[in-house]
Amino acid sequence: MIDSAVALPQGRRQRNKARVQERLFEAAVELIARHGYDNTSIDEIAARADVARGTFFNYYPRKDDLISEWSARRGTELRRSLVTEAGGLEPGDTVSRFHRCLAALVELNEDRQEVNRSMVTAAVRAGCLGARESATAELFTAILTDGQARGEIGEGLDPDRLGLLLRDAYLGVLTRWAVGAEQDHASLYRELHEVFKVFLIGALPRTAHRDCCPHTA
Amino acid sequence: MIDSAVALPQGRRQRNKARVQERLFEAAVELIARHGYDNTSIDEIAARADVARGTFFNYYPRKDDLISEWSARRGTELRRSLVTEAGGLEPGDTVSRFHRCLAALVELNEDRQEVNRSMVTAAVRAGCLGARESATAELFTAILTDGQARGEIGEGLDPDRLGLLLRDAYLGVLTRWAVGAEQDHASLYRELHEVFKVFLIGALPRTAHRDCCPHTA
Missing domain, CATH: 1.10.357.10 (Tetracycline Repressor, domain 2)
Known part of the structure; x- marks a missing residue:
């Protein structure tokens, strides 16, 4: 197992993945802060992070x-x-x-x-x-x-x-x-x-x- | 406020209500024991207690x-x-x-x-x-x-x-x-x-x- 915090420097592909995940997570956090967890949909999170709905599931297979x-x-x-x-x-x-x-x-x-x-x-x-x-x-x-x-x-x-x-x-x-x-x-x-x-x-x-x-x- | 445990003797109407509620509760308990809470539907509870679905809601407005x-x-x-x-x-x-x-x-x-x-x-x-x-x-x-x-x-x-x-x-x-x-x-x-x-x-x-x-x- 590779600890991701130690595996730097990463390739560009890796860094892009990390950036998308960060964007998704931040979008989720902002929406959840405003509307609560149950009232925040995956569609809204994907839209706010400016990615397709399917992309969300590549990073977070379940909302939980x-x-x-x-x-x-x-x-x-x-x-x-x-x-x-x-x-x-x-x-x-x-x-x-x-x-x-x-x-x-x-x-x-x-x-x-x-x-x-x-x-x-x-x-x-x-x-x-x-x-x-x-x-x-x-x-x-x-x-x-x-x-x-x-x-x-x-x-x-x-x-x-x-x-x-x-x-x-x-x-x-x-x-x-x-x-x-x-x-x-x-x-x-x-x-x-x-x-x-x-x-x-x-x-x-x-x-x-x-x-x-x-x-x- | 009347404590129902003390309010005996009740009228027949009251006793019937208590019996239906007991039947619903027991039906729920038996189904939940077998299938879990989330997998037990109100329809199943009502059917097992032999009452109409609407009757369930007279006693338990929400499943919770x-x-x-x-x-x-x-x-x-x-x-x-x-x-x-x-x-x-x-x-x-x-x-x-x-x-x-x-x-x-x-x-x-x-x-x-x-x-x-x-x-x-x-x-x-x-x-x-x-x-x-x-x-x-x-x-x-x-x-x-x-x-x-x-x-x-x-x-x-x-x-x-x-x-x-x-x-x-x-x-x-x-x-x-x-x-x-x-x-x-x-x-x-x-x-x-x-x-x-x-x-x-x-x-x-x-x-x-x-x-x-x-x-x-």
């Missing part, structure tokens, strides 16, 4: 592939704030990394809010909550795995499962943010901060911990 | 209203295991109540599994993750509010928000369970147990707690 593309680009942007070029995590402890995550997720969603709101709703409907593969969950898991190796995360916990749990909670907050146009700018930060806090320190005060979960192996 | 009905019935069943007839919570502390919740949720989902799997998927697609109104979230919130009043839940936390958070995490587990037919019977219990544990005690070991979330008000 736009969601995957959007999601992959978000994943790349998110990784950029937390992962070094060599592919390792930026230095820091677990708590500070999650604080950086929080800031990156808020920024990612508040930039081009209209399209994000529509795409989050569309992504949940397309079944992303049931998917085990998620760039966000993987990043959470990487932070947790590293934190566990350094004794910063509880030993009895499974980082894969924890990463999915945190992704689910994040997605819940994000979905409510996406449907609630009345919310102010600070609300996404506030809600996510609460999720990260409960995830890391739990709902029980420390004194109660010894009584919890007697069945735990 | 079947999801609301299913969800309301599940809510009632769940409450039955945790709420007294007078409407208060069954005696117990927060941890034992969540253990009872866990058992009830597993039982609720594993009974009539096929229809539950289809309905969970349909409910998520219909947007229940974005909804603030949820019988499950409300029950979690009631347990948390009571626990907080007794000093068993951290003071700085908002029970409404916590209830939604736990519902989101529950729904994530449930959605993966719904799409993964390969999973064994114990897996739903195991996954949910992990969620409740992290929710209550957090991912950080106790010694790390003082370092977490310096921004918290």
Whole structure:
């Protein structure tokens, strides 16, 4: 497999393909921001990108592939704030990394809010909550795995499962943010901060911990 | 408002309406269990319940209203295991109540599994993750509010928000369970147990707690 980000310089044919795909994606994003995902047709996207309808399907065989593309680009942007070029995590402890995550997720969603709101709703409907593969969950898991190796995360916990749990909670907050146009700018930060806090320190005060979960192996 | 469970004895007309609705709901459940929500048509449901197509719409104006009905019935069943007839919570502390919740949720989902799997998927697609109104979230919130009043839940936390958070995490587990037919019977219990544990005690070991979330008000 060739990573397209590394395969430069490409031939002209390749570059033209990339340009058409970019035009299609941008056309889709602009229409979706204005009319929502369900109300944006493939015909409209193709017309706005100035390509034939059939060309759209060469790049996105199903309309839902736009969601995957959007999601992959978000994943790349998110990784950029937390992962070094060599592919390792930026230095820091677990708590500070999650604080950086929080800031990156808020920024990612508040930039081009209209399209994000529509795409989050569309992504949940397309079944992303049931998917085990998620760039966000993987990043959470990487932070947790590293934190566990350094004794910063509880030993009895499974980082894969924890990463999915945190992704689910994040997605819940994000979905409510996406449907609630009345919310102010600070609300996404506030809600996510609460999720990260409960995830890391739990709902029980420390004194109660010894009584919890007697069945735990 | 009259609570229909209390309004007995009803007239014959009322009883007949209730019988037709029950027949429609049962017909829907059986077809959905066999073919899935999306592959079950209103015509088929009406035919199986032996009523005219128009009659279906008297009871369920939109097909999605079947999801609301299913969800309301599940809510009632769940409450039955945790709420007294007078409407208060069954005696117990927060941890034992969540253990009872866990058992009830597993039982609720594993009974009539096929229809539950289809309905969970349909409910998520219909947007229940974005909804603030949820019988499950409300029950979690009631347990948390009571626990907080007794000093068993951290003071700085908002029970409404916590209830939604736990519902989101529950729904994530449930959605993966719904799409993964390969999973064994114990897996739903195991996954949910992990969620409740992290929710209550957090991912950080106790010694790390003082370092977490310096921004918290």
